[in-house]
Amino acid sequence: MIKMNLKGKDLITTQDWEVEELMQALELAEEMKKKRFSPEFTCILQNKSFLMFFYNPSVRTRQSFEIAATELGGHALFLEPKTMRLKSKKTAGETIEDAAKVMDRYGCGLGIRILEDKINAYGEGENIIREYAEHCNIPVISMAHDKYHPCQGLADVMGYRKHTGNDLKGKTILHTWGHGALARSHCSLQESMLICSRLGMNVRLAHPEGYALEEDVINTVQKNCSENGSEFSKTDDAVQAYKGADIVYSRNWMSEKAYEGGELNKQKEVEKALKLTDWICDEKKMKISNNALFSHPMPVDRGHEVTDGVASGSRSIIYDIAENRLHVQKAVMALTMSD
Amino acid sequence: MIKMNLKGKDLITTQDWEVEELMQALELAEEMKKKRFSPEFTCILQNKSFLMFFYNPSVRTRQSFEIAATELGGHALFLEPKTMRLKSKKTAGETIEDAAKVMDRYGCGLGIRILEDKINAYGEGENIIREYAEHCNIPVISMAHDKYHPCQGLADVMGYRKHTGNDLKGKTILHTWGHGALARSHCSLQESMLICSRLGMNVRLAHPEGYALEEDVINTVQKNCSENGSEFSKTDDAVQAYKGADIVYSRNWMSEKAYEGGELNKQKEVEKALKLTDWICDEKKMKISNNALFSHPMPVDRGHEVTDGVASGSRSIIYDIAENRLHVQKAVMALTMSD
Amino acid sequence: MIKMNLKGKDLITTQDWEVEELMQALELAEEMKKKRFSPEFTCILQNKSFLMFFYNPSVRTRQSFEIAATELGGHALFLEPKTMRLKSKKTAGETIEDAAKVMDRYGCGLGIRILEDKINAYGEGENIIREYAEHCNIPVISMAHDKYHPCQGLADVMGYRKHTGNDLKGKTILHTWGHGALARSHCSLQESMLICSRLGMNVRLAHPEGYALEEDVINTVQKNCSENGSEFSKTDDAVQAYKGADIVYSRNWMSEKAYEGGELNKQKEVEKALKLTDWICDEKKMKISNNALFSHPMPVDRGHEVTDGVASGSRSIIYDIAENRLHVQKAVMALTMSD
The missing domain is CATH 3.40.50.1370 (Aspartate/ornithine carbamoyltransferase)
Incomplete structure (x- = not known):
């Protein structure tokens, strides 16, 4: 099996990863496709929790991430910001720093999706996702944002x-x-x-x-x-x-x-x-x-x-x-x- | 244990199954009730994902399907069409065929619930559920629709x-x-x-x-x-x-x-x-x-x-x-x- | 490991528990923190389902309960009353007794969150949570209500x-x-x-x-x-x-x-x-x-x-x-x- 040496690394765009790292992910993906429910894979996130934070709804992204966590033995939480009382320009609430630092204690990883209609200018989604990443030790994975969609790539x-x-x-x-x-x-x-x-x-x-x-x-x-x-x-x-x-x-x-x-x-x-x-x-x-x-x-x-x-x-x-x-x-x- | 010979079979109404098949389901259910958490049952859907697609909300149906998947070792996804950008008469979006063909790759089964207030004429729910079934190799189970409710029966x-x-x-x-x-x-x-x-x-x-x-x-x-x-x-x-x-x-x-x-x-x-x-x-x-x-x-x-x-x-x-x-x-x- | 002798006990406020029982929970929590994914803990709720019933949304409560169930080997269901057709002063629907008696058959425990803006007078939340508890043999845990928040304490x-x-x-x-x-x-x-x-x-x-x-x-x-x-x-x-x-x-x-x-x-x-x-x-x-x-x-x-x-x-x-x-x-x- 391919070595797991990317522990803790964020994936916000593939451009942030080395080509060798991308190839490693692709080759592991091909192996996982061939041996989808092999015990060497189903134990990887045993009892671990991946936090999926959907500013925007989604079909495939929700299903594929939730099932990915399941097939690795873990669990994915489906979270929507409307239930999260976050601070905004108009309302009192929790800062991204506070939300991120707690999620960092709870989860093994954090996925974020934030698209065009939840922001007021191109680039804001990228900024938000990078702000979470700054305050998290656990890896932050883009589940699509205004600029990039690394897992789709x-x-x-x-x-x-x-x-x-x-x-x-x-x-x-x-x-x-x-x-x-x-x-x-x-x-x-x-x-x-x-x-x-x-x-x-x-x-x-x-x-x-x-x-x-x-x-x-x-x-x-x-x-x-x-x-x-x-x-x-x-x-x-x-x-x-x-x-x-x-x-x-x-x-x-x-x-x-x-x-x-x-x-x-x-x-x-x-x-x-x-x-x-x-x-x-x-x-x-x-x-x-x-x-x-x-x-x-x-x-x-x-x-x-x-x-x-x-x-x-x-x-x-x-x-x-x-x-x-x-x-x-x-x-x-x-x-x-x-x- | 009862033989599992119905692999891939849809359940849209009990009328579609042979009486012998229904009796098989009933007898297995009685055995599962007696030995609810027996290892012979908790391994059946290990790491597999059952997709629950709720056009209509529900109390017992949601709980009982989600827990059924859990007790078989698997996971059930709670999906609502409002988050699925499906095509309708009024809006652009994804066809049922496209949605179904992807879910078919991801899940071990698909449950659909579509009742009276989400349709415009009696029978439309039945048509929709059968359209999903047509495009899926995985079994499609009715979680109640306008005409039938096989699991209730x-x-x-x-x-x-x-x-x-x-x-x-x-x-x-x-x-x-x-x-x-x-x-x-x-x-x-x-x-x-x-x-x-x-x-x-x-x-x-x-x-x-x-x-x-x-x-x-x-x-x-x-x-x-x-x-x-x-x-x-x-x-x-x-x-x-x-x-x-x-x-x-x-x-x-x-x-x-x-x-x-x-x-x-x-x-x-x-x-x-x-x-x-x-x-x-x-x-x-x-x-x-x-x-x-x-x-x-x-x-x-x-x-x-x-x-x-x-x-x-x-x-x-x-x-x-x-x-x-x-x-x-x-x-x-x-x-x-x-x- | 600490003996599990509180089987079936509700937790609506810490005041309902003996000091010795609270100390037992605190000491077990400290042990669980030290050995977070130890097999002695990850088997505790294997294939069991904890029902989380959120009259009010939440950040930490949702995440921490859902992950708690996951880390004990079980599964937590995220339920919102808007999808539950409950009876109210204004609408026909199911009584709390009926809802509770069925959840009692399905789950290993029931968490309820009901805060200030879902009630019309201080104390109503407490009454509702105690009504569920009255009709359930499984333990009912307050996930915060108008009067108390035992897990926070x-x-x-x-x-x-x-x-x-x-x-x-x-x-x-x-x-x-x-x-x-x-x-x-x-x-x-x-x-x-x-x-x-x-x-x-x-x-x-x-x-x-x-x-x-x-x-x-x-x-x-x-x-x-x-x-x-x-x-x-x-x-x-x-x-x-x-x-x-x-x-x-x-x-x-x-x-x-x-x-x-x-x-x-x-x-x-x-x-x-x-x-x-x-x-x-x-x-x-x-x-x-x-x-x-x-x-x-x-x-x-x-x-x-x-x-x-x-x-x-x-x-x-x-x-x-x-x-x-x-x-x-x-x-x-x-x-x-x-x-």
């Missing part, structure tokens, strides 16, 4: 490795904006670009005007690419972007102006996005690709981000990737939380 | 068997409408009539005009009776219905017009039902019966559906039946979900 | 024992009102005064006019003191109260008039309390004390009840006490619920 590349024979170097992944009615976070996209660029993939980004991702993240992706001998490119051509892509990742995300006025105007975002109907991943565009795999972090907004034909087609690996969430999270928890 | 007859010396053939059960302030589902009633008729009991149904149950269900009950040499009868006489009954099951349910106008008008249902004050199970009516046992799936609306004297009387077996929920669900989960 | 004195070399006799504890924006319950305060007075401590109480605690409780504290050769005193001097105190416990609580008009007027309480700015535990007042430890049950309303300097200072033991919640609850559950 690991699940993505676990899927890409499996479906390309473990050889990602030199493969091209297209991250393309999809129109839709959900006004989604940048986190999955940005995480994917970061981890793919570190594993030697060519990273292509396509979106209409007004939908740029964070400049610092783009700069880091470019740096990752140049360090790994791969290429980064951007385009606003919804069709030509597919040319020669080995993997297509189509997803909606919010515009640059989403927080104008001091809070997320979801209605306006949705209206704007729904007009850009060219931006859908469909069979015609996929034909230009290099017989690309279709990737998406789910939930899929079918008919907007992607057609049913592609999402349910033979090259779609969305359910495998969703399943991988469980395995990579078990691996990360084992590496960072076991004795 | 099993718990009922487990109680009847115990309190009648295991001999149900030829016994008469009266299902009688009770007035009240809760506008309840047909599910418990219909399930009870189905399973009792298959186990050889005479089934009697009493309700005021306007409160007919589903015609297809009644037809099936009649067919079950004729195949098992027992009798089915209907009456609108709130008193004479009790004559010679061995078991009396009194419960409120919605009228035939409950969904008129496209959604459940609960207020109107309650007002209408509260006027029919003759329809209460009381000591006087019980005297006409054959010293009948009193049965109810709880929660009991005392003073409406039944008097305190009957509900808390020496012939009431309501707490035993409530306890049986735990045992029958453990048995069903063991039979359908263990390796 | 045990956690407090576990901390005082540790930080004073286990010798509480003759030590002086000041319970002082703190102003603030939370309109808090009397329960932690009253419990602390009761248990401290029974363990031989001098108990001092300081609050402004209009903030008296329950007279019966004060009388019991005085009786406890006189039986144990210690002293009870009251003052309305926010500063001199600190003189010679070994432990200072500063916390906001509601005024005597909080329920005037038939329900808690939280807004009015907060407005009134925020004016009394002298009532803050600060460095200057602490200098008058006997180098006192600072105690608080958390969440701390910093800047109101206490300054940051004191709450985060070297004499603050608030995180230790918060951690103790876990250990004392494990001890109480082991003593009252194990076979």
Whole structure:
């Protein structure tokens, strides 16, 4: 079994971990997938408690983390801040420091999810999660926040490795904006670009005007690419972007102006996005690709981000990737939380 | 121990199972009641996760399923659709197919509860639960829906068997409408009539005009009776219905017009039902019966559906039946979900 | 290991237990803290289920009880009454007797939390919790109610024992009102005064006019003191109260008039309390004390009840006490619920 030498390490973005550490997590995840209920794994968090703190609700994240803790022999607590009397600008309550220092005594790890609609500006979620981490000795794991989604990134590349024979170097992944009615976070996209660029993939980004991702993240992706001998490119051509892509990742995300006025105007975002109907991943565009795999972090907004034909087609690996969430999270928890 | 040969089988109504399969579940439940924490049972779902999906909240169902999973060594997740961003007629979101196919990767089984106030027409809940089942290899168990409540039905007859010396053939059960302030589902009633008729009991149904149950269900009950040499009868006489009954099951349910106008008008249902004050199970009516046992799936609306004297009387077996929920669900989960 | 001879005993206030029983819980808690995951403890509630019934949400109470059950090998269910269709003055539903009698069949113990804003008069919470206890054979544990908070009281004195070399006799504890924006319950305060007075401590109480605690409780504290050769005193001097105190416990609580008009007027309480700015535990007042430890049950309303300097200072033991919640609850559950 792989050595557990990451005890206590936070995972807020994969960019904070060494490539070797990420590979260790991926290889352990693959082993855990093969031997899902093996006693060597089910004892790892025996009687331990993982605290899941959901500012935002979730489908897969809740299920996959809670089940990950269970399959490692432990227990995950489902906590919502509405029941936690935390201090805010408007109400008296407990500071993050106080909440964190107590959770540090109780749990073996702390997961936090905080997305676009619970904050007033891009970056606030990142700040909050790092404030918890500052006051905790136990590892803090992002369960998705406004900037990053490290466990999704690991699940993505676990899927890409499996479906390309473990050889990602030199493969091209297209991250393309999809129109839709959900006004989604940048986190999955940005995480994917970061981890793919570190594993030697060519990273292509396509979106209409007004939908740029964070400049610092783009700069880091470019740096990752140049360090790994791969290429980064951007385009606003919804069709030509597919040319020669080995993997297509189509997803909606919010515009640059989403927080104008001091809070997320979801209605306006949705209206704007729904007009850009060219931006859908469909069979015609996929034909230009290099017989690309279709990737998406789910939930899929079918008919907007992607057609049913592609999402349910033979090259779609969305359910495998969703399943991988469980395995990579078990691996990360084992590496960072076991004795 | 009883052989576990029902691996992967859904339980949406007891009518979908063979009588032999139901008897297997009942006998295992009785064994599990006797040896509640025996190691042969506590290892059955070790480290496995059962997904409980509650469109509607619940007292006993939540507790009994969550504890059933715990006592089998596993874990039950409490999930509410409000946190699941599912697609609906009005909002973008995930399809049932996508949600189901991922849960299928994560869990050992899926329980769903969807009752009258979450749907717009009788039968929609049944359709939804069967749609999940279509997309899942793992067993889907109804935790009560608009039409059926199979685990309640099993718990009922487990109680009847115990309190009648295991001999149900030829016994008469009266299902009688009770007035009240809760506008309840047909599910418990219909399930009870189905399973009792298959186990050889005479089934009697009493309700005021306007409160007919589903015609297809009644037809099936009649067919079950004729195949098992027992009798089915209907009456609108709130008193004479009790004559010679061995078991009396009194419960409120919605009228035939409950969904008129496209959604459940609960207020109107309650007002209408509260006027029919003759329809209460009381000591006087019980005297006409054959010293009948009193049965109810709880929660009991005392003073409406039944008097305190009957509900808390020496012939009431309501707490035993409530306890049986735990045992029958453990048995069903063991039979359908263990390796 | 300490003998488990309290099987089935409720814990609604420490005053209901003998001093020897409380000492047994404290000593077991200390042992459990030292050997947190020892197999002798992790088997105690194996496959058993503890029902946590939260009329009011909570941070530490939820976490510490759920984790306590987990570390004893069992499982805790998180239940909220909004999902339980209970009968109330305004709505039909299930009686407490019916709910309790079924939970009695399912669980190994029942925890209940019911605080000031879920009741219409001081004392109602106590009545409700005792009504559950009346109908349950399994132990009922208060997870904080309007009058008492026994597990907090045990956690407090576990901390005082540790930080004073286990010798509480003759030590002086000041319970002082703190102003603030939370309109808090009397329960932690009253419990602390009761248990401290029974363990031989001098108990001092300081609050402004209009903030008296329950007279019966004060009388019991005085009786406890006189039986144990210690002293009870009251003052309305926010500063001199600190003189010679070994432990200072500063916390906001509601005024005597909080329920005037038939329900808690939280807004009015907060407005009134925020004016009394002298009532803050600060460095200057602490200098008058006997180098006192600072105690608080958390969440701390910093800047109101206490300054940051004191709450985060070297004499603050608030995180230790918060951690103790876990250990004392494990001890109480082991003593009252194990076979």
